[in-house]
Amino acid sequence: MTVETFSGAERILEPSAGALLRRRVFGHAGFMIGAAIILAILAAALLAPWLAPHDPYAQDLTRRLVPPVWDAKGSWLDPLGTDQLGRDYLSRLLFGARISLLIGFSAALISGLIGTGLGLCAGYFGGRVDMVASFVVTTRLAMPVVLVALAVVALAGGSLHIVVAVLGLLLWDRFAVVTRAATHQVRQLDYVAAARATGCSTARIILAEILPNIMNALIVIATIEMANAILLDAALSFLGLGVQPPLPDWGLMVAEGKEYMFFSPWVIAIPGLALFTLVLAINLVGDGLRDLAAPENRN
Amino acid sequence: MTPPLLEMRDVTRSFEVSAGLLRRRRTLRAVNGVSLRLEKGEVLGLVGESGCGKSTIAKMLLGLLPPQSGAILLEGRSLAALDRKAVARRIQPVFQDPYSSLNPRKTVGAIIALPLRVHGIGDRRERRARVFAMMDRVGLAPRLHASFPSQLSGGQRQRVAIARALITAPEILICDEPTSALDVSVQSQILNLLQDLRRELGLTYLLISHNLAVVEHMATRVAVMYLGRIVEEAASETLFGRPRHPYTEALLASVLTPEPGLGLPDTGLGAAFPNPLEPPSGCAFHPRCPKAMPLCRGTPPPARSKDGARVECHLCAAAVP
Numbered sequence: 372m373t374v375e376t377f378s379g380a381e382r383i384l385e386p387s388a389g390a391l392l393r394r395r396v397f398g399h400a401g402f403m404i405g406a407a408i409i410l411a412i413l414a415a416a417l418l419a420p421w422l423a424p425h426d427p428y429a430q431d432l433t434r435r436l437v438p439p440v441w442d443a444k445g446s447w448l449d450p451l452g453t454d455q456l457g458r459d460y461l462s463r464l465l466f467g468a469r470i471s472l473l474i475g476f477s478a479a480l481i482s483g484l485i486g487t488g489l490g491l492c493a494g495y496f497g498g499r500v501d502m503v504a505s506f507v508v509t510t511r512l513a514m515p516v517v518l519v520a521l522a523v524v525a526l527a528g529g530s531l532h533i534v535v536a537v538l539g540l541l542l543w544d545r546f547a548v549v550t551r552a553a554t555h556q557v558r559q560l561d562y563v564a565a566a567r568a569t570g571c572s573t574a575r576i577i578l579a580e581i582l583p584n585i586m587n588a589l590i591v592i593a594t595i596e597m598a599n600a601i602l603l604d605a606a607l608s609f610l611g612l613g614v615q616p617p618l619p620d621w622g623l624m625v626a627e628g629k630e631y632m633f634f635s636p637w638v639i640a641i642p643g644l645a646l647f648t649l650v651l652a653i654n655l656v657g658d659g660l661r662d663l664a665a666p667e668n669r670n
Numbered sequence: 671m672t673p674p675l676l677e678m679r680d681v682t683r684s685f686e687v688s689a690g691l692l693r694r695r696r697t698l699r700a701v702n703g704v705s706l707r708l709e710k711g712e713v714l715g716l717v718g719e720s721g722c723g724k725s726t727i728a729k730m731l732l733g734l735l736p737p738q739s740g741a742i743l744l745e746g747r748s749l750a751a752l753d754r755k756a757v758a759r760r761i762q763p764v765f766q767d768p769y770s771s772l773n774p775r776k777t778v779g780a781i782i783a784l785p786l787r788v789h790g791i792g793d794r795r796e797r798r799a800r801v802f803a804m805m806d807r808v809g810l811a812p813r814l815h816a817s818f819p820s821q822l823s824g825g826q827r828q829r830v831a832i833a834r835a836l837i838t839a840p841e842i843l844i845c846d847e848p849t850s851a852l853d854v855s856v857q858s859q860i861l862n863l864l865q866d867l868r869r870e871l872g873l874t875y876l877l878i879s880h881n882l883a884v885v886e887h888m889a890t891r892v893a894v895m896y897l898g899r900i901v902e903e904a905a906s907e908t909l910f911g912r913p914r915h916p917y918t919e920a921l922l923a924s925v926l927t928p929e930p931g932l933g934l935p936d937t938g939l940g941a942a943f944p945n946p947l948e949p950p951s952g953c954a955f956h957p958r959c960p961k962a963m964p965l966c967r968g969t970p971p972p973a974r975s976k977d978g979a980r981v982e983c984h985l986c987a988a989a990v991p
């Protein structure tokens with residue numbers, strides 16, 4: 372057989388793919404800042420029992436609305452002050468990070484599973500399946516998220532589970548639309564035809580050949596929906612229809628503090644700032660992932 | 671008489687295409703009554719201009735697209751009645767574009783091993799050994815085993831595609847323009863590889879190409895396709911030595927232009943390829959045919975077969991009464 376082997380000399384001078392990726396990730400300022408903030412908040416949430424100076428539920432009515440430490444009347448006993456029931460604000464903030472992250476992550480996961488499943492089926496099978504899926508998506512888009520969430524939570528009560536379920540069941544439309552379009556595109560490629568020609572099952576083609584190739588887009592959407600869920604949860608809590616007291620939810624903290632905001636502005640500024648930072652960080656990471664995954668940046 | 675290895679009998683396939691919003695959907699006859707026989711050990715070349723239905727035939731032969739009428743028979747048994755995996759063990763594809771035929775998320779090793787895993791052949795170690803053996807056979811260095819397709823050249827990618835097709839030891843390879851996406855210098859390497867593999871493994875090829883030089887180099891028999899129909903079919907030497915259909919003549923004449931091998935050269939036929947949505951009446955080739963007669967406009971030409979050669983043209987019908 373006269374087949375020459377390629378020496379691959381042209382590749383020796385190039386750094387490996389892993390090194391290139393690492394360089395691009397570390398060179399992306401927005402992504403790195405966002406990732407650092409998220410990691411910090413995640414660490415705070417996980418280590419809350421050890422980091423928190425007090426029990427987040429322990430009330431001390433003799434020490435109500437104590438200002439934070441940087442205020443003249445503040446003290447290191449409650450570094451971020453106390454709320455209207457005398458609970459330590461730093462401890463509540465740390466434990467509140469758990470709720471926000473839990474809600475954001477679970478809602479994005481549930482909606483991701485629903486939307487991706489629907490989009491994969493619609494994009495792969497096309498025809499009738501696509502028509503039905505498109506109808507379901509259209510129906511969902513016709514429902515105003517906030518109003519439906521309000522109605523359901525008002526009827527079923529505002530436990531953490533219900534808020535997660537409602538948000539998860541309402542936020543899948545973007546997943547479905549993007550997955551459908553991406554699947555439709557990928558399924559025309561020859562490697563899918565090659566997989567079919569080797570006798571691959573449909574499930575295997577969808578899960579092993581198509582899904583990994585659309586994962587980039589899905590991760591970006593997951594960040595968007597995570598931020599979305601956290602903000603919606605805060606809004607529901609603020610309206611008194613989200614998770615219920617005494618849970619240290621950041622939205623709930625803003626709601627409970629709103630009567631005192633003129634004389635004690637920190638009670639809404641601190642949880643508000645925490646929400647803002649978390650959502651900003653998630654969006655930075657999402658944008659960064661989109662940039663890093665964009666084909667024109669790929670080597 | 672034993673049935674041919676693979677046979678198409680009067681196969682038709684059309685597509686519903688929408689011409690735009692609010693417009694009526696129209697029927698495009700991509701393959702219109704095609705009969706083909708692929709005998710064991712031969713290389714059947716299928717040539718024709720872009721859009722004449724070559725890839726549609728390939729997809730149907732691979733079982734990826736069901737024909738609307740007619741039958742596809744593998745050793746006399748209908749492809750539709752056979753198990754998908756059983757067909758996959760015997761017929762495998764090599765696609766045109768090695769940039770889209772390899773999953774960018776998988777390593778070369780995983781791509782080549784996929785058919786083995788799908789068919790449950792061997793355990794991990796055995797599969798690995800077979801993959802390395804196949805890589806060696808198609809001329810891929812072992813160090814490429816863990817590479818991703820994006821790290822390979824076009825020729826290397828096509829070798830991966832060939833290795834994947836051959837790893838389960840099929841009998842028939844459907845090569846849909848296997849070299850037209852490659853650099854000219856790499857094209858002949860891949861063709862030589864295919865030629866060597868055919869000899870060593872006793873393979874049968876359907877070689878689709880719009881490059882007549884490729885077909886002349888490889889094929890033992892050639893079928894010329896025009897607008898969904900096979901207009902001429904003959905042994906390679908016969909067809910290249912004495913073409914009978916005016917379309918084949920035009921194709922051959924165009925190869926003699928100074929730049930062969932750059933896709934399908936200008937056919938010298940003037941008028942563009944007709945809109946397949948509105949095929950001409952009578953002989954589909956008559957608007958471009960230099961020898962068209964009044965008869966050609968109205969009546970589709972009958973097929974004439976002689977000595978294993980077949981041609982659909984009124985001229986030949988008159989010459990061989």
Ligand SMILES: Nc1ncnc2c1ncn2[C@@H]1O[C@H](COP(=O)(O)OP(=O)(O)OP(=O)(O)O)[C@@H](O)[C@H]1O
Pocket residue numbers: 685686687698699700718719720721722723724725726727880946
């Ligand atoms: N899935 C499809 N839907 C609609 N029309 C199609 C589809 N597949 C093919 N066609 C049409 O059928 C005709 C034949 O297509 P085919 O891909 O078989 O051509 P081809 O001979 O392989 O061309 P090329 O040399 O460009 O690859 C074309 O007009 C094409 O537009």
Ligand SMILES: [Mg+2]
Pocket residue numbers: 724725726846
């Ligand atoms: Mg084609």
